[in-house]
Amino acid sequence: MPIDAAKALAAAPRAGEISWGHKDVQLYHLGIGAGIPATDPDELRYTLESRLHVLPSFATVAGGGKPGATSGLSMPGVDVDLARVLHGGQSLLVHRPIPAAGTAVATSRIAAVHDKGKAAVLVLRTEVADGEGPLWTNDAQIFVRGEGGWGGDRGPSTRGEPPAGEPSRTVERPVREDQALLYRLSGDFNPLHADPEFAELAGFERPILHGLCTYGITLKAVTDTLLGGDVTRVRSYATRFAGVVHPGETLRIRMWHTPHSTRVAVSVVERDDAPVLTDTTVEHT
Structure with a gap:
C-alpha cells in the first residue's frame, strides 16, 4: 500500500530553520493584492516597511514556503503519485503576532x-x-485520490452547514491578470500557475491561481472589512478549497460576522458564483 498510516504517524518530525525579512512580507502582501490604492494609509501598513503589519496568512509562505503542503509526501510511509494529489484545505492557529522579520524553527x-x-x-x-516561544501552527490537508480503502479512521467531516441568513458584509476583489505570476515569487513555483502548456496538460484551460493566494486575499478582506485592519485580532483561520480561480476573474467574498468569529464563503462572480472557498471560519478577538 503506497500509504502506510502507522509508519507515517510514527515517523520522527522534521525540523529546519526558516527566516524572513520585511521584503518577503511586502512581496507576499503585493501577491495577494495589497497596495491598491498605493497611497491609501490602510494599504501602506501592508506595503511600507516603516509601518509594516504582517497578515497572519503570511505564515503559509514564510521561509519561502518551506516546508510546504507537499513536503509531507516525502515522509516515511508515504509514496504517492503527485498527479493524484490535491491541496484540500488549510488551517492556521496564530499564537502571537508575526514579526516583520525573524528567524524560527x-x-x-x-x-x-x-x-x-x-x-x-x-x-x-x-x-x-x-x-520567544511558539509563533504559529499550520495544518495542510492533502487529499490523495485512489489511496483509501484500507479500513482506517475516516476522520472528522470537513463539510459543515452553510451559514444561515444574509451575510453581514459582501465585498468583491478583482484578481489581476498577473496575480499568480507575482504570488509565485513567494515560493510556490508550480508551473500550473504560470505555464499555459503545463496547465493544459493538467486538464485546465489556462493557468490557475494558487489556492493559498485566494486564502490570503480572503483573510485580508475580512481583516480590512470587519476587524479595522488590525491583523493582531486574528486568532485562527481555516478553509476548504472547493474550486479554482483564474487570474483576471473577480472574487465575491461573503461574511457572516459575530463578535468572536466570522464565517466566510468565496465564489467567482463571472462563473455564476462558482464556489472557491467553503467551510471557512476566521476566529478573532
Missing part, C-alpha cells in the same frame, strides 16, 4: 491519516517557534 510531521474510501487525507502539521 519549523517542525513538521504527519499529524493524521484519514481513510475516505476512494481517497486518503494526510494532515501535515507544521509548528513554528522562535526564541
Whole structure:
C-alpha cells in the first residue's frame, strides 16, 4: 500500500530553520493584492516597511514556503503519485503576532491519516517557534485520490452547514491578470500557475491561481472589512478549497460576522458564483 498510516504517524518530525525579512512580507502582501490604492494609509501598513503589519496568512509562505503542503509526501510511509494529489484545505492557529522579520524553527510531521474510501487525507502539521516561544501552527490537508480503502479512521467531516441568513458584509476583489505570476515569487513555483502548456496538460484551460493566494486575499478582506485592519485580532483561520480561480476573474467574498468569529464563503462572480472557498471560519478577538 503506497500509504502506510502507522509508519507515517510514527515517523520522527522534521525540523529546519526558516527566516524572513520585511521584503518577503511586502512581496507576499503585493501577491495577494495589497497596495491598491498605493497611497491609501490602510494599504501602506501592508506595503511600507516603516509601518509594516504582517497578515497572519503570511505564515503559509514564510521561509519561502518551506516546508510546504507537499513536503509531507516525502515522509516515511508515504509514496504517492503527485498527479493524484490535491491541496484540500488549510488551517492556521496564530499564537502571537508575526514579526516583520525573524528567524524560527519549523517542525513538521504527519499529524493524521484519514481513510475516505476512494481517497486518503494526510494532515501535515507544521509548528513554528522562535526564541520567544511558539509563533504559529499550520495544518495542510492533502487529499490523495485512489489511496483509501484500507479500513482506517475516516476522520472528522470537513463539510459543515452553510451559514444561515444574509451575510453581514459582501465585498468583491478583482484578481489581476498577473496575480499568480507575482504570488509565485513567494515560493510556490508550480508551473500550473504560470505555464499555459503545463496547465493544459493538467486538464485546465489556462493557468490557475494558487489556492493559498485566494486564502490570503480572503483573510485580508475580512481583516480590512470587519476587524479595522488590525491583523493582531486574528486568532485562527481555516478553509476548504472547493474550486479554482483564474487570474483576471473577480472574487465575491461573503461574511457572516459575530463578535468572536466570522464565517466566510468565496465564489467567482463571472462563473455564476462558482464556489472557491467553503467551510471557512476566521476566529478573532
